[in-house]
Amino acid sequence: MKPYALAAQAASLKQKAVVVTFGGGARDDETFAPDGQQNIPHMLKELAPRSTFFTQVVNRGILGHYVATASIVTGVYETFNNFAAVSPGNPTVFEYFRKDLRRPATDAWVIAPSNGFNRIGESSYKGYGPGLGAGVILPKRLLATALTAGNGEAFDHLLRDNYESSAYSPIIGGTDVEMQQLLEVMKLSVSDFLSRARNLASPDELSVYIARQLMHRLAPSLLWITLHDIDVAHSGAYSLYLEGIQRSDRLCAEIWNTIQSEPEYANKTTMFILPDFGRDSDLSAGGNGFQHHRTGDPTSRTTWMMVLGPNVHENTIVDRPVESTDLVPTLGSLLGFDARLCQGKPLHEVL
């Protein structure tokens, strides 16, 4: 290895990245557009001024949450059935990161909303795949394990983890982390875990609680959190969709504050926040506005991204269109790995 490469790798050892995606697409109308700003006070007033803000992040792939998240983590527009229990077809960011930088399994984690995401941590790509990906934590599944049987409505309701299709039953399997293993990491008993969950208002709050525990105990260098409460929009209740956005806004600020307060993260962590895509426009006759993301219209394909960190320009707006597949090569440049099979390009504005 050449000296400059060694230096780069040494520098990257100190770098960490936290990615937060909203796995229920959010529209500009309810976030950064004038009508939506009241829903995101934390992102607007606390985070945006410290960020480089990309106003047009286009997702040209399939607008289903699992396949879209898989496209973001691979940097390639994946084409599998959104409701199938399959691994991404291309190497994930976690595999590039761990293989290139020889990082242990404890250094890359995904916290994802539902059973359907249990294979998001590693691909089926030859030369990558099993053993090289991220640990996947599915908080609702952990909760289901911890809950005693016969909790009726609570159990059913919490496991209703897919708002996109009522006719969906994921096949259990994959590489998610088992209950006992996680509780050991978090140094919690099952009853402590449940007690904590009983004080939280939503599955996303549980996800962020777990993220904070992981950050404190293991300090992974690459942490990916997919929030999902917003996707209640598929039920058609606008107020619940707005509540989901408001909660995500608050949780993003909490994650950022955790980054600042944890010595392992402060001043060496770059945080990326982006919805996986938008939702249908009010003006698309073929859709029903915020409720779904089925038309493929520009509003459903276009969203925003906020990047914050020690080496990121503050209060900077980037109006050129970029793609959601640009995130992984950007992480590659930041952390020092080569996302060689990506379709996207590094975002030079934050490097």
Add this chain to the structure above:
Amino acid sequence: MTPLQLSAASFSSYPAKAQQIAVSSLPLLRQLPLAFTPFLLKEIRDADVKFPVELKELEDQLAYLQAMSAEQLAKEMRPFAGLTLNAALESSDWVKSPGQFLEQLSAHLWASHQMDGFRSASETYVRQFHASLAAVPLQAPRVGIVLAGQGIARPLNRPVFVKLAREGTLFTQVKPGDGIAVVHSALEERAAKYPAPYAHWNLDGGMASPLKGFSSVGYGQLAPVREALTAKMLAAYEARHFDPEMLRTNLANTTFQSLGIQPTGDAPLDHFSLTLLTEGSGTQIYSTTFVQWAAREALRRAQPLTLLSRYAPRQREKPMNELLSGDKTPSQQETDPNGSFVDAEMGAYYTWLNQQRLSGADQSRFLVWFENQPVALVISPAHKRAAVDSSPVELADLVRKVLLS
């Protein structure tokens, strides 16, 4: 099977009117590409339960295509013929189950990155078809009325109807008088003046009051249907082998009779009510979603002259901590009036947008009243946009102006 192989026998499973239309359209259907034919067949298959306006639109569409020469038709269909389908689609029973085919087609188009091209082709086709139609004057301007805010005792400390307020005049000193009764009697008068089947609609998030001359659909009245459907869906989920395709097919083929519920005798209206619950998302759970979706579908399908939508408080969404606390109170027994009002504000906006997509949009009228509160908003050619009128006005006068101006 390809469209070219279609014969009269292909439609033997179709209901009577649908079969008659399909058979008489055979020469046309045989010339269409596979990526398009099932769209038309889905419409034809439902002919027996279509509203008069949509049946006329189907006939117009067939006539539009039949009037083309072979070259013109090939040109019109070129974007659809150019789509690449897969073997599963080609071998599926798209004649008997065009709806299922379309779902699979949609998934295929997304996966093969052909969705954008398809969307563009569809929009062009619909635009050209509509442009070919001669404008038919309406009996009277369309009117949409939305009642929102049941269950809220005091005025809210925030601006209301913000999106709609940009389009019309907000009245802030409305005297409700007899309230809903005022609205009902004025609407019945209008229906009597312009009688026509399915031209006047009354949608309610609770129990729909029977209004003379109106087609009424109430979330409350449909409770037995909702319960039967929920039981059917739960049984499917809990089956040893859950088959989502089968569930979709079963839901699509559901009838009042198959649920053990007595039909009302109005087949198109029964079918309409049922599809709100079998095809809508969230309509089974939230009454606010039900009203918004019902208004959208009524406008899209029946193109009514008058549409009244009344929102009722929906069930409250319980937070996780309450669900985990062991509280056994069924969600349906608790309501969320404030959240429901937010839903209704957006629902009213969508209803107005959907009304504006219909003919006569430049003359249409729209009124939304914050029930039992002194706030209403009117959009009409006679009312200024983005204006506020704080002079005292009777609700009855506002309604009359909207209906008669």
